[in-house]
Amino acid sequence: MAINRGTIRRLERATRAETMVLVCQECGEEFRVGENTDLEFIAHQWVLQSGQKSHRETPADVFVITNHRHDAENLIAKATGKRWLERLENAGGHYGA
Numbered sequence: 001m002a003i004n005r006g007t008i009r010r011l012e013r014a015t016r017a018e019t020m021v022l023v024c025q026e027c028g029e030e031f032r033v034g035e036n037t038d039l040e041f042i043a044h045q046w047v048l049q050s051g052q053k054s055h056r057e058t059p060a061d062v063f064v065i066t067n068h069r070h071d072a073e074n075l076i077a078k079a080t081g082k083r084w085l086e087r088l089e090n091a092g093g094h095y096g097a
Helices: 005-017 037-050 060-066
Strands: 019-024 030-034 075-077
Touching: 030 037, 030 060, 037 060
Parallel strands: none
Antiparallel strands: 019 030, 019 075
């Protein structure tokens, strides 16, 4: 199977569509992570706090976020300017006081 430039460009576009760029509000550092890294990050935090055992390997993108020197909650999505974890705050439709 031969791979031409058109195929490579199409695959690159598809990969970019599945990722997002996060920006740290404190230092300006940018991270390119998978689209669902927020869910994986929350699951990883739960495992750490609860002491439960995870049956899945933690994705590398989660470690990129957790190893950053500033708080993950201060990351913003570059494309929207919104806080990175915002979409999960009321994911169940339950609004707190």
